[in-house]
Amino acid sequence: MTKTNLAFGPGVVVRGVVFRENRWSVSADGAGARSCPECGEASASRHSWHVRRLQDLPIHGVPVVLELRLGRWRCLNEGCPRKTFVERLATAFPFARKTRRVSDLVRLFGHAAGGRTSEKLLARLAMPVSDNAILRQLKRHASERRDSAPLRVIAIDDWSWRKGFNYGTIIVDLERRIVADVLETRSAKETADWVKQHPEIEIVSRDRSGLYAQGVRQGAPQARQVADRFHLLQNLRESIERHMTRISRFAGRPQLPPTAGDRHAARRGERGHARQALFDRVSLLRASGKTFVDIAAQIGVDHRTVAKWIKTGFPLHRRRLALKPSSPLYFQEFLSRRWAEGDRVGRRLFHDLRHRGYTGSFSNLERLLSTWRAGGVERKRPEQQIRKFIEIPAVDPATGWQISPVVAASLCMKPTRRLSPAENAKVIVLKRASPSFVILRQLATRFRSILRGDDPDKLNNWLHDAKRSGVRSMQQFARTLSRDIEAVRNAIVEHWSSGQAEGQINRLKTLKRAMYGRAGIELLRARMLPLETAMCT
Numbered sequence: 001m002t003k004t005n006l007a008f009g010p011g012v013v014v015r016g017v018v019f020r021e022n023r024w025s026v027s028a029d030g031a032g033a034r035s036c037p038e039c040g041e042a043s044a045s046r047h048s049w050h051v052r053r054l055q056d057l058p059i060h061g062v063p064v065v066l067e068l069r070l071g072r073w074r075c076l077n078e079g080c081p082r083k084t085f086v087e088r089l090a091t092a093f094p095f096a097r098k099t100r101r102v103s104d105l106v107r108l109f110g111h112a113a114g115g116r117t118s119e120k121l122l123a124r125l126a127m128p129v130s131d132n133a134i135l136r137q138l139k140r141h142a143s144e145r146r147d148s149a150p151l152r153v154i155a156i157d158d159w160s161w162r163k164g165f166n167y168g169t170i171i172v173d174l175e176r177r178i179v180a181d182v183l184e185t186r187s188a189k190e191t192a193d194w195v196k197q198h199p200e201i202e203i204v205s206r207d208r209s210g211l212y213a214q215g216v217r218q219g220a221p222q223a224r225q226v227a228d229r230f231h232l233l234q235n236l237r238e239s240i241e242r243h244m245t246r247i248s249r250f251a252g253r254p255q256l257p258p259t260a261g262d263r264h265a266a267r268r269g270e271r272g273h274a275r276q277a278l279f280d281r282v283s284l285l286r287a288s289g290k291t292f293v294d295i296a297a298q299i300g301v302d303h304r305t306v307a308k309w310i311k312t313g314f315p316l317h318r319r320r321l322a323l324k325p326s327s328p329l330y331f332q333e334f335l336s337r338r339w340a341e342g343d344r345v346g347r348r349l350f351h352d353l354r355h356r357g358y359t360g361s362f363s364n365l366e367r368l369l370s371t372w373r374a375g376g377v378e379r380k381r382p383e384q385q386i387r388k389f390i391e392i393p394a395v396d397p398a399t400g401w402q403i404s405p406v407v408a409a410s411l412c413m414k415p416t417r418r419l420s421p422a423e424n425a426k427v428i429v430l431k432r433a434s435p436s437f438v439i440l441r442q443l444a445t446r447f448r449s450i451l452r453g454d455d456p457d458k459l460n461n462w463l464h465d466a467k468r469s470g471v472r473s474m475q476q477f478a479r480t481l482s483r484d485i486e487a488v489r490n491a492i493v494e495h496w497s498s499g500q501a502e503g504q505i506n507r508l509k510t511l512k513r514a515m516y517g518r519a520g521i522e523l524l525r526a527r528m529l530p531l532e533t534a535m536c537t
């Protein structure tokens with residue numbers, strides 16, 4: 001090998017090459033910039049020599065070390081605080097122990113494959129670097145990264161560090177389809193601070209948690225907020241599921257008419273009866289030798305719950321136990337008797353209650369009485385009323401088991417043309433068994449097509465109908481939609497959605513798992529942010 005054929009970049013003059021300790025040692029002299037980094041003045045006065053060892057690209061699968069003899073020069077500018085400096089090279093950053101082309105490769109590998117895998121691959125490619133060094137370099141690069149391209153349309157979504165415990169935030173540039181940032185927490189303040197740095201943001205697609213909505217309002221009031229269509233449909237499905245769960249809890253018993261005026265007490269009463277009925281059924285099934293799993297499938301609850309009920313007994317009157325003489329409900333029997341007799345003056349009832357040992361306040365009693373009084377008023381507002389449907393549990397014709405609320409909810413949402421024959425059979429059974437399912441399915445189908453269409457004005461009619469559907473969970477869903485109506489309308493007008501963010505979250509989860517316990521926010525962020533692929537040579 002002749003030294004003239006070897007090119008190590010500008011400013012490097014090769015003097016010789018020797019094979020030593022299983023690697024090529026290339027000795028060279030520097031001929032780099034000799035101007036002072038402080039004042040910029042050129043110098044020709046050498047102070048001493050300085051040797052720098054740099055890892056470089058391999059030659060024929062053999063590692064290469066560049067041993068560079070660089071001059072240390074005097075700064076002759078008397079006004080300059082710096083006395084000497086080492087000449088600088090285009091091939092490597094100051095203080096780096098690798099040439100820039102090796103650094104770039106290390107960064108590429110680290111970004112794509114993480115620390116340990118890259119360590120193995122790079123060793124095989126004759127560029128041995130420890131995994132710690134790989135991760136350090138990746139993190140440093142991500143923290144120094146300055147993205148200059150303006151952000152116009154973004155999606156904000158959350159992801160979980162540990163499911164149900166703590167959450168982080170991901171921000172995606174929807175136009176360029178890249179991750180804009182990864183934040184450690186999920187909070188309105190952090191979101192506000194982040195978007196404040198990007199006054200160019202015009203559109204923000206987000207889920208319906210009020211947190212991001214609030215953060216964006218604070219930090220980027222100029223931006224149009226778009227409720228994400230996927231999350232809207234998910235919320236709708238969840239509220240249908242809640243309703244179907246309620247139906248299966250009541251397990252086909254006709255719901256009891258409200259007893260006294262208090263709708264809360266009435267609801268509690270219903271629940272108590274329904275629980276008793278459910279418990280009777282569970283005991284009966286158990287006595288007939290059914291397994292927990294069979295029982296669970298028949299009544300539509302989790303098999304662990306069934307096991308708990310049978311082991312520890314049934315939580316019949318959970319709330320009754322907590323009542324104390326300081327609560328007017330403790331004296332409910334007495335109160336409702338007096339109420340029924342027409343004795344409705346709060347002061348007088350309070351006086352009599354005190355004699356019976358009531359230790360609570362007058363206003364506390366008044367609160368209860370006012371709901372009883374409102375019970376009469378409520379019946380005059382038909383749109384507020386919850387219709388009483390006669391529902392019987394729907395049984396899957398294929399298995400003979402009750403159709404679970406989860407399955408019922410997803411079938412409720414599915415358009416008819418996409419139902420398989422088996423699913424269609426279940427839908428028919430559900431419709432026959434439950435009048436509220438028919439209403440929910442019509443509403444869900446309409447909502448879907450409104451979201452897919454381009455006329456946000458159709459929303460008003462839909463909300464009107466949903467609020468009068470007589471199904472409580474659907475009314476709740478409609479009310480929360482109304483509160484966020486601007487963003488929901490934008491979801492119909494704008495074509496942007498957070499779909500990409502979901503994809504990026506999946507990537508993040510995969511990375512997090514592959515990194516085991518080492519996935520700190522810095523490293524996750526470094527691997528989620530796009531890599532600038534511009535390589536220097």
Ligand SMILES: [Zn+2]
Pocket residue numbers: 036037038039040041075076077080081082
């Ligand atoms: Zn100087």
